[in-house]
Amino acid sequence: QTVVTQEPSLTVSPGGTVTLTCASSTGDVTSDYYANWFQQKPGQAPRALIHTTSKRHSWTPARFSGSLLGGKAALTLSGVQPEDEADYYCLLYYTATQRVFGGGTKLTVL
Amino acid sequence: QVQLVQSGAEVKKPGASVKVSCKASGYTFTSYGISWVRQAPGQGLEWMGWISGYNGKTNYAQKFQDRVTLTTDTSTSTAYMDLRSLRSDDTAVYYCAREGAASAPSDWGQGTLVTVSS
Numbered sequence: 001q002t003v004v005t006q007e008p009s010l011t012v013s014p015g016g017t018v019t020l021t022c023a024s025s026t027g028d029v030t031s032d033y034y035a036n037w038f039q040q041k042p043g044q045a046p047r048a049l050i051h052t053t054s055k056r057h058s059w060t061p062a063r064f065s066g067s068l069l070g071g072k073a074a075l076t077l078s079g080v081q082p083e084d085e086a087d088y089y090c091l092l093y094y095t096a097t098q099r100v101f102g103g104g105t106k107l108t109v110l
Numbered sequence: 111q112v113q114l115v116q117s118g119a120e121v122k123k124p125g126a127s128v129k130v131s132c133k134a135s136g137y138t139f140t141s142y143g144i145s146w147v148r149q150a151p152g153q154g155l156e157w158m159g160w161i162s163g164y165n166g167k168t169n170y171a172q173k174f175q176d177r178v179t180l181t182t183d184t185s186t187s188t189a190y191m192d193l194r195s196l197r198s199d200d201t202a203v204y205y206c207a208r209e210g211a212a213s214a215p216s217d218w219g220q221g222t223l224v225t226v227s228s
Binding site: 036047089097 | 147157170172
């Protein structure tokens with residue numbers, strides 16, 4: 001069973017920078033996994049932020065950036081705003097019939 | 111603007127089936143696929159499967175392969191998710207999401223709560 005692992009929780013100060021990571025139980029995450037990142041606030045549907053590892057959607061603020069870091073997919077938030085407090089999920093593409101979400105990271109802005 | 115509007119909440123008994131709809135607007139339905147994702151209460155997201163809006167080709171997650179059927183009606187730009195043999199652990203919010211190139215779910219429906227209870 002393939003498992004995708006994210007930090008369960010992270011805390012960041014307003015204006016600070018934080019990096020969330022997404023690791024695969026099968027080994028290093030590469031660009032072949034087309035990593036996606038989503039933000040979800042309580043009671044809302046997920047909102048897509050990043051696709052194909054590092055591409056922002058047209059509505060994604062520039063303070064969100066995606067990359068590969070140390071064998072993991074990473075989402076970096078720079079100049080964190082209070083409204084960035086949310087759950088963040090990564091999604092990795094293994095095959096056409098296997099796409100796996102990470103367990104999510106609860107980001108607290110404090 | 112792109113909109114995906116899903117059908118309303120459902121309450122079902124164990125063993126029953128449920129069919130959730132996802133009506134798309136604001137784009138050419140046949141140019142994109144639709145993925146289905148669910149979220150149990152207080153839990154994370156789980157990918158269920160994908161259907162092509164162009165030709166109805168489907169890809170199902172192995173976990174759901176025997177119980178789920180995804181279909182589309184291109185005349186109404188609507189996608190459907192049919193889940194059979196419902197169990198209590200199928201209680202979840204079910205989402206549809208438009209998906210373009212590189213398997214990237216971009217626009218999401220509002221979600222449909224399916225409750226399975228005797």
